[in-house]
Amino acid sequence: MAPKKGKLTLKEFSETLGLSKSTVSRALGGYSDVSPKTRAKIEAAAQDLGYVPDPLARGLKRGRVESVGIVIVRGTPALYDPFLSEFLDGVSRSLNARGRDLLVSTAGSTQEAVEVYRRLIEARKVDGFILSRTETHDPRIKFLRSAAVPFVSHGRSDSADDYAWFDIDNEAAFVEAVSLAAQQGHRNIAHIAAPPHMNFARLRLKGFLRGIAASGIASKDAPVHTAPNLDIESGEEIARRLLLLPDPPTAIVCAVDLLAIGAYTAVKSLGLTVGRDVSIFGYDGLPFGAYLEPQLTTFDQSGGDHGAQVADMLLDVIEGKDPATLQVIRQAKLLKRASDGPPAQSTEELARKIACGDAA
């Protein structure tokens, strides 16, 4: 257990074995021109004396550093994003299992993120990148593709299909939410959308509209308002605006949980009951949703799994697999809780109730 001081070097190690550096290196590297007997001896000794090649020296020659990077863009849904923590945990686990590490940096915008990429590539600190929260037109993807640096993105951008990505079927999830609401009897269903430069926002809106069409609801009964920011305040503000429409929606499908939480506040402040007067659907599966009153119906993201899978994909790309063959889409899982249900009354009645309550 005595941790060697200044580390055991290949030269020393091979000398104690009475062999040359090259033979030892090749033996450990699994090359063919080493006799089985010698190889066994070397491996045993390495184990024994705790010889581990210095990754710096190895990286210098090999051109790899066994680390991957992720640059987190501040703002938008904020760093304050539980999903992100879980995601990072998944990434880290997966990387560690394969002897790699994760380098994390932050940036104020995707543009700034590109600068960080540039620096990290130049400095040879990573072998590839993981992208998250992709935007519709994402400069990061453009850059990394042109720089020919391995990467995998969590979420697609518009520029389709010759890179590796992992994505949730956002569209299908929102079709599902709308269909469920329609089935429960809602005829006026609103959507609080996320800013459309986020790619997931576009897809969720698309799903919402498809769901509306499939349910035979007129588009005038399916108002879409876009939240300026993905935070609770915005959710409250927009939800309030929706409920004060002449034909208020009896169900509100929110692009993300934070908006849904804001919507709760709006509904309650109008003297209404979430889940009866107004149904609310979220998306993200924030743990917090289970503590709302009533518990929020939402979609689970299980960030850990996503992170692990994305990391695995990236390692494959780094090892030479064709990125275009690595495209995975997964279905979101509805977390049915208590914020949805058949509407207690029609839109007209709801409008009247709001008018009275609000005046009161």
Next chain:
Amino acid sequence: MAPKKGKLTLKEFSETLGLSKSTVSRALGGYSDVSPKTRAKIEAAAQDLGYVPDPLARGLKRGRVESVGIVIVRGTPALYDPFLSEFLDGVSRSLNARGRDLLVSTAGSTQEAVEVYRRLIEARKVDGFILSRTETHDPRIKFLRSAAVPFVSHGRSDSADDYAWFDIDNEAAFVEAVSLAAQQGHRNIAHIAAPPHMNFARLRLKGFLRGIAASGIASKDAPVHTAPNLDIESGEEIARRLLLLPDPPTAIVCAVDLLAIGAYTAVKSLGLTVGRDVSIFGYDGLPFGAYLEPQLTTFDQSGGDHGAQVADMLLDVIEGKDPATLQVIRQAKLLKRASDGPPAQSTEELARKIACGDAA
């Protein structure tokens, strides 16, 4: 802008300048034996041609890699900790400003974290570590100290004072919370404590007790219950238990915001009003607290600043500064909101109210 293919190497670079590798290297390194004229020329050319030394090669010779590591321990207050995100952001900013990067890994326990440290040190992937969420007896600190690896911890452990740390004055914060409550007229003040193996928990409890003593409250009127986990459920369960005591507290001081959020639920489920019947104090400054009804009174942590400062301290240690001289303590800032106030009634009256309401 043409990004050089296979990177510009020192050899190539010095050849185009008609100088030797060594001279160029020494010029850029700021050594003395280069004429000012030559140095200027070299620096201009480096800027121009975009020459950046390969950190791998440099690290190999210098023994430094210009990265620091942080190993996040899952569980306990969970990865789902907004403070952590901000903290990481601060660390990253500070490091990037000084040309360093952050390597992030996760572990299931502090013991496991030590294994990760060992691996990262062996693999020479980092020059030092940042620790967070220190425990009272922290094996990580013991290990890093014995391994003589630079580190700075965010939060102290019991083993006092020959390493670098940055900490909040937890004790003072809780004295303040209790004093405020006492001043508002509370004579029965409870504490929901965090598990005592977390060092901050110990200090907060200590502060609570000191505040109680200073306010002349009998210890029998200051019950302390320890939450098994730092989550919302635990908070609810313990708060409920406290409120069903014969002499229920009119104020509950919680070790962390998550517990306070749980306490809200307990108070409300007993038909009581937070801030009137029962005052609640949190600690953490979770953004979410501002959306509770009523808004949670808590202490601000501003994780970003902490992270930045800790990172700066670590770089100082790595550069040879004596860790024992780097010990910073900062005062927490009370975020006075609406969950506290003078008690609406005495303990006895509250007990009666609870008994009735609960029966009803």
Next chain:
DNA sequence: AAAAAAAACAAAACCGGTTTTGTAAACGAC
């Protein structure tokens, strides 16, 4: 049994820098 081929290991070059040591020219002192 001689020539060709394969096996097993060693020597040397290389990755891209930094640092130590060397050396020619310019400078200063006596």
Next chain:
DNA sequence: GTCGTTTACAAAACCGGTTTTGTTTTTTTT
């Protein structure tokens, strides 16, 4: 004007590995 210092740069060693090329020795082929 000779000798000792500086000054300014170059050559070479080194960091700790990997990989290419070389060299024996053994085995196979004919």
